[in-house]
Amino acid sequence: MLSQTFKFKKITLAIALTLPLLNGCSGTSGASSADTSNLTTTDITVERGPVLNAVVKDKNGKMAVAQGNGVYRFTGDFEYPLETTGGVIDLNHNGLVDDGDLKTDGLKLRANEGKVLTLASTLAINTELQQKLIDNIDLTADAIQTHTPTNDKAIAALSDEIYKYCIENGITDASTLTTEQWEAIELNIQNRIANYLASEKTAAELEQEMVDGLVDPLNPPPLLSQAEIDAINNNEGTHSLEATLATLPVYDLTDEQKATLAFMWNEEKMAKDLYFSLNDLYPSQTLYNIATNAETEHQNSVAALLQRYNLDLEYYTDPSYSFSQEQLDSYPTGSFSNSDVQALYNALYSEGAASAQASLEVGCKVEVTDINDLNTYIEVAGEAQDIKMVFENLRKGSYSHYWGFDTALKAQGVTDGCCSLGADFCHPEYPANDMQQQGQGSADGTGEGMRLQKGKH
Numbered sequence: 001m002l003s004q005t006f007k008f009k010k011i012t013l014a015i016a017l018t019l020p021l022l023n024g025c026s027g028t029s030g031a032s033s034a035d036t037s038n039l040t041t042t043d044i045t046v047e048r049g050p051v052l053n054a055v056v057k058d059k060n061g062k063m064a065v066a067q068g069n070g071v072y073r074f075t076g077d078f079e080y081p082l083e084t085t086g087g088v089i090d091l092n093h094n095g096l097v098d099d100g101d102l103k104t105d106g107l108k109l110r111a112n113e114g115k116v117l118t119l120a121s122t123l124a125i126n127t128e129l130q131q132k133l134i135d136n137i138d139l140t141a142d143a144i145q146t147h148t149p150t151n152d153k154a155i156a157a158l159s160d161e162i163y164k165y166c167i168e169n170g171i172t173d174a175s176t177l178t179t180e181q182w183e184a185i186e187l188n189i190q191n192r193i194a195n196y197l198a199s200e201k202t203a204a205e206l207e208q209e210m211v212d213g214l215v216d217p218l219n220p221p222p223l224l225s226q227a228e229i230d231a232i233n234n235n236e237g238t239h240s241l242e243a244t245l246a247t248l249p250v251y252d253l254t255d256e257q258k259a260t261l262a263f264m265w266n267e268e269k270m271a272k273d274l275y276f277s278l279n280d281l282y283p284s285q286t287l288y289n290i291a292t293n294a295e296t297e298h299q300n301s302v303a304a305l306l307q308r309y310n311l312d313l314e315y316y317t318d319p320s321y322s323f324s325q326e327q328l329d330s331y332p333t334g335s336f337s338n339s340d341v342q343a344l345y346n347a348l349y350s351e352g353a354a355s356a357q358a359s360l361e362v363g364c365k366v367e368v369t370d371i372n373d374l375n376t377y378i379e380v381a382g383e384a385q386d387i388k389m390v391f392e393n394l395r396k397g398s399y400s401h402y403w404g405f406d407t408a409l410k411a412q413g414v415t416d417g418c419c420s421l422g423a424d425f426c427h428p429e430y431p432a433n434d435m436q437q438q439g440q441g442s443a444d445g446t447g448e449g450m451r452l453q454k455g456k457h
């Protein structure tokens with residue numbers, strides 16, 4: 001039998017998912033704060049070759065959403081300058097991250113105007129370099145701001161020569177080239193343009209030859225390894241949550257889906273705060289590591305979804321309210337916007353405060369409950385790939401944390417680990433990390449499937 005605390009937990013979920021539906025009957029009619037039906041859209045093409053999986057932002061940090069093949073879309077107003085971070089250069093132009101593609105390796109693409117982000121538009125950020133492009137390279141201002149390496153061989157040749165120079169000299173922002181640096185490569189640019197224009201090969205084929213020419217022991221190009229390809233395609237490794245979300249569409253969420261985001265932010269914060277607070281009473285590497293290395297980032301990954309959909313934590317169904325990081329930061333340890341989560345935290349803290357063993361047992365209960373809830377929430381996410389992706393990642397983390405607490409209990413002499421709490425908390429079927437599969441467990445609980453860099457899982 002579940003404890004009264006966890007019976008209560010299931011009731012709180014029902015309340016959290018029902019309230020917004022009732023609110024929707026009062027006149028707001030479920031209007032989405034991310035409703036984009038009446039807003040204009042602007043597509044920006046990002047190319048060195050096509051750049052996949054990048055983060056494209058405007059001056060104010062507004063993110064464009066990837067449409068595929070290097071195209072990113074802003075919905076509504078945005079403000080120049082634009083800038084990219086991260087991403088992969090799709091060298092074979094097949095729209096996929098695969099063998100032989102190039103890391104951007106910190107290379108930024110920027111633009112002060114226009115509908116493209118290329119190395120030409122990046123150079124043009126520097127007005128002196130822009131004038132040299134016009135006067136010495138015979139590019140027009142229109143070509144700089146609208147043409148890409150795919151549709152203009154001169155832009156392709158310029159891009160390839162500048163890229164080669166940046167890679168060989170560790171330069172990530174081409175707009176910072178000095179006059180001396182420009183003069184050192186201007187003739188090479190002119191010659192490459194002449195060769196490209198005279199060639200019957202496509203710009204993509206010529207680009208491939210340029211990359212192949214960089215392959216030498218001293219200056220290899222930043223090609224993706226198979227491990228990095230697998231990590232990106234599986235949303236693992238150091239691939240950032242921002243970049244992953246940027247590749248997925250923005251959906252018109254139902255009130256129920258919005259409720260899951262608000263509730264999950266509170267729930268992930270509860271787990272983090274609970275583990276930190278219990279660790280203060282009974283210092284434990286397991287409690288500390290899970291709270292520090294995972295639950296903090298779990299909370300932030302849900303916050304990224306709240307921001308993506310511009311949802312207020314409390315009034316998430318009301319489009320007159322908007323996302324506020326300051327609001328999220330205003331809740332101190334052990335304080336939550338959801339009164340049911342607040343009551344749950346209080347009950348679990350009292351239970352875990354009884355002893356060092358009890359503090360770890362609470363961890364088993366929290367992770368099993370999270371997994372049960374996430375199983376439901378993943379179904380609620382429906383076609384919303386971004387929510388489903390984040391929630392599936394949270395569930396992977398909870399599997400790992402469960403085994404971390406199981407191992408920690410066994411280390412204290414509790415032979416059956418989490419299973420000592422009864423059938424409801426005994427789950428040998430949960431996927432195990434590599435250490436646990438080897439019979440060692442994961443005492444720190446940090447073996448999640450996806451690790452993301454900034455405020456992510």
